[in-house]
Amino acid sequence: MKIFGQLGALQAHVGEALGVGEWMTVDQPRIDQFAHATHDRQWIHVDPARAADGPFGATVAHGFLTLSLLPALCATAFHVEGSRMGVNYGLDRVRFPAPVPVGSRIRAACRLLEYTPLEQGAQLTIEATVEREGSEKPVCVAQMVSRRYY
Structure with a gap:
């Protein structure tokens, strides 16, 4: 993990990688909890028996x-x-180029695209590329816009 001593230190790193995160396992209970919270209970997400015969x-x-x-x-x-x-x-460009099968391990590589100073902080645009262990294609690429305050 890269550690930056203060928010202003990021400004010198526009266009550069900020770091690569730790692996996280996406298991069925996590998928089921998300399905419950969002009311998206499509079988491809929550029915292991049916999904076994599906495209993935x-x-x-x-x-x-x-x-x-x-x-x-x-x-x-x-x-x-x-x-x-x-x-x-907010978010700018978001894509899901590949699926995340149950049991996959994912992590994010973060790159700073923009740094805009604000009163008491900064607005950051970070490109996050989420990779799945063992896959050549990323599973998500998104430009996250956040505001950080000190």
Whole structure:
């Protein structure tokens, strides 16, 4: 994990990698909890028996589940000391190029695309590329826009 001593230190790293996070396992209970919370109970996500005969041979995580894990995945990639609060401001480009079969391990590589100073903080645009262990294609690529305050 890369550690930055202060928020302003990020400005010098626009266009650079901020770090690669730790692996996280996407298991069936996590998929089921997400399905329950979002009311998206499509069989490809929650019915292992039926999904075994489906296109991926097993259940797969919702794309939006992968997207919702970005803050946790990026939190293990880099840390900014002295930042008292972060706010999700939005997303720009989001794609799900490959599925996340149940039991997969995923992690995020984070790259700083933009740094815009704000009063008491900065707006950051971070490209997060989520990879699945053993897969050549990423499972999610998203540009996250957040505001951090000191």
